[in-house]
Amino acid sequence: MIFPMIGNANLMWTCCGREIDCADKTLVMGILNVTPDSFSDGGKFYAPRRGFWAKTKNLKKALTRALQMVEEGADIIDIGGESTRPGAKPVPASEEMERTIPLIEKLREQSDCLISIDTRKAEVARAAVAAGADIINDVSALGDPEMAAVAAETGAGLVLMHMQGSPEIMQENPEYKDVVSTVRNFLEKRMEAAVSQGVLSEQIALDPGIGFGKTDEHNLALLNEIGELAAAGRPVLIGVSRKSLFGRLFGREVDERLAVSLAAAVFSVMRGAHVLRVHDVKESCDAARLVDTLRFQGLRE
Secondary structure, X not given: OOOOOOOOOOOEEEEOOEEEEOOOOOEEEEEEEOOOOOOOOOOOOOOOOOOHHHOHHHHHHHHHHHHHHHHHOOOEEEEEOOOOOOOOOOOOHHHHHHHHHHHHHHHHHHOOOEEEEEOOOHHHHHHXXXXXXXXXXXXXXXXXXXXXXHHHHHOOEEEEEOOOOOOOOOOOOOOOOOHHHHHHHHHHHHHHHHHHOOOOHHHEEEEOOXXXXXXXXXXXXXXXXXXXXXXXXXXXXXXXXXXXXXXXXXXXXXHHOHHHHHHHHHHHHHHOOOEEEEOOHHHHHHHHHHHHHHXXXXXXX
């Protein structure tokens, strides 16, 4: 089935009281990493010192980028203060909050866009929602046992992602008997765990974790079978922007992966994705809007 979720009028995503319709429009999530070591934009919006937002120009630079992405059409701004690239080391919650909370506060003052905090720590998630974030993007899928409680208490949207191991070791010979069924079963169980702790199913979105503890073959299999994940009845988020997968397949450096990232994004929507997490917002929004226009035109004919 090419468009498995078209016409599902009940595919709503609840994020801090805001009802987001994921059936009628592909959502675009713009990536904003305030880290020194993220694989694509690490260091661009980061100053290597304690209290680095004290330098007003650093905060202004990150805020300007966030507002630019909103102007370009981003539905969600995903702010991260800890890199999860392969081999990345964890950072203390205090440092992660120092990097992200002031930016979330400033962005909320100037925009009503959806704001996502990309974190594995419940402490950071709680502070981010209090500062104005609407969504918790948890790549560990409740690795912190307090995360579900934060989502339940705040009503924040909750993205649950599959990752084999941790960022430090996830690419050390990942193996699966059947990657698609393994990822789907994992995400369904994590969703059940969240719901059992008070999270509404309507708050949850699912992410197969392309590039997180998978080989190229695993990643391609998951992209081909997004519909299997969408069958769980929740929005599916796909992050393929500038992935190293494309560097290995086509010999492209990070800043040369726009075309293939857009192709993968379009393919993902055709296979059933509802949210695209991207670096290149303007181009991705154009691609998503065209696919949406064509697929709904097909329904009307």
